[in-house]
Amino acid sequence: MSNFSAFLDGENKPLRVAESHIPTPGPNDIIVRNHAVAINTVDPAQQAGFKVARYPTVLGHDLAGIVHEVGSSVTRFKDGDRVLGHAWQFLTGQAEDGAFSLYTRIPAGNAAILPDNIDFKQGSVLPVAIDTAARGFYDTGFMGLDLPTADAKPNGKVVIVYGGSTSVGVAAIQLAVNAGYRVIATSSPRNHDLCREAGAAAVFDYKSLSVANDIAKSVGNDQFVGLWNTIGIPESFDVVTPIMQKLSGGFVANTKPPGPTPENITVKFVLGLDEYSYPLWEHWITDALASGKLKALPEPKVVGKGLESLEHAFKVRNGDVSGCKIVVEL
Numbered sequence: 001m002s003n004f005s006a007f008l009d010g011e012n013k014p015l016r017v018a019e020s021h022i023p024t025p026g027p028n029d030i031i032v033r034n035h036a037v038a039i040n041t042v043d044p045a046q047q048a049g050f051k052v053a054r055y056p057t058v059l060g061h062d063l064a065g066i067v068h069e070v071g072s073s074v075t076r077f078k079d080g081d082r083v084l085g086h087a088w089q090f091l092t093g094q095a096e097d098g099a100f101s102l103y104t105r106i107p108a109g110n111a112a113i114l115p116d117n118i119d120f121k122q123g124s125v126l127p128v129a130i131d132t133a134a135r136g137f138y139d140t141g142f143m144g145l146d147l148p149t150a151d152a153k154p155n156g157k158v159v160i161v162y163g164g165s166t167s168v169g170v171a172a173i174q175l176a177v178n179a180g181y182r183v184i185a186t187s188s189p190r191n192h193d194l195c196r197e198a199g200a201a202a203v204f205d206y207k208s209l210s211v212a213n214d215i216a217k218s219v220g221n222d223q224f225v226g227l228w229n230t231i232g233i234p235e236s237f238d239v240v241t242p243i244m245q246k247l248s249g250g251f252v253a254n255t256k257p258p259g260p261t262p263e264n265i266t267v268k269f270v271l272g273l274d275e276y277s278y279p280l281w282e283h284w285i286t287d288a289l290a291s292g293k294l295k296a297l298p299e300p301k302v303v304g305k306g307l308e309s310l311e312h313a314f315k316v317r318n319g320d321v322s323g324c325k326i327v328v329e330l
């Protein structure tokens, strides 16, 4: 049995598909035979040289597949389990930890069981989005939300998700709603149904001139906890800042390093990868997927099959992506 990987040999080099060894698990790792991988904006960015520790390397974060081998301390998984998970090459710099291989090593703490009614391509859309949304909500120094539970009751608190139709936004909506928060989201009108399907109670068009007023009105007398800015770029603050000012300031979790903001608004950059999300993966995601409380959203858009399709998938990912996640089946 052998592995194949899409190697990156240097900055801006094309991916090179070649045979590789099947990784060995550490005590707390699992080896996954990937059947679908999703493409994130960071993947083509890494191909262009962003935060690559050494060459050759293997990129890729989002995966879904079948457990091939488990480490000696792993109890939650066994060989043959269907799983989704987050690969850690961005942190470890190791080629074995990149998702763009047939076999990848991932921490068992960053994986969950994929129920039979959710196929691999659907499962692959979630891991990075969940981990990014989760850090803004739960890690020390961020929003301090309660974790989701199976039977959360409305708690009278409100979270705003700016960019509700991004994959990070859809995950943020689902995490907050499953912990009892009321979520107000923004997106283009074409994606309002997606935000509602994820659980948003209200959705506003961020291009509307009245969006800040409309959101403030919708928050009403409920307690405003914070705003997740999944768009993150400086221009997004043209809308986010007026919303925050209407609410007298507060906390913003941001997908990009922030620029200067008014004193009453605290903006903090989120890197969506590390052990902070283990409780979510270990105690909630498997059951929530099985019960339908956590939905595999947004829809996967499959743009190819096989590691050779990744190069094309990167190009698609660098174009306009709306209300879906770009996926390659393996």
Ligand SMILES: NC(=O)c1ccc[n+]([C@@H]2O[C@H](COP(=O)([O-])OP(=O)(O)OC[C@H]3O[C@@H](n4cnc5c(N)ncnc54)[C@H](OP(=O)(O)O)[C@@H]3O)[C@@H](O)[C@H]2O)c1
Pocket (backbone or CB within 6 Å): 040, 041, 042, 128, 129, 132, 163, 165, 166, 167, 168, 169, 187, 188, 189, 191, 206, 230, 231, 232, 235, 236, 254, 255, 256, 270, 271, 272, 273, 321, 322, 323, 324
């Ligand atoms: N720091 C991290 O760890 C981390 C992790 C994951 C992602 N990210 C970053 O987070 C962002 C979201 O990633 P994603 O993959 O979840 O996004 P995505 O699914 O590709 O989101 C695309 C959507 O973003 C919305 N959008 C694009 N430009 C916009 C703008 N100028 N203003 C408002 N909305 C805009 C559009 O929504 P509508 O079509 O509804 O208008 C578009 O459909 C990306 O910038 C990505 O690089 C960071």
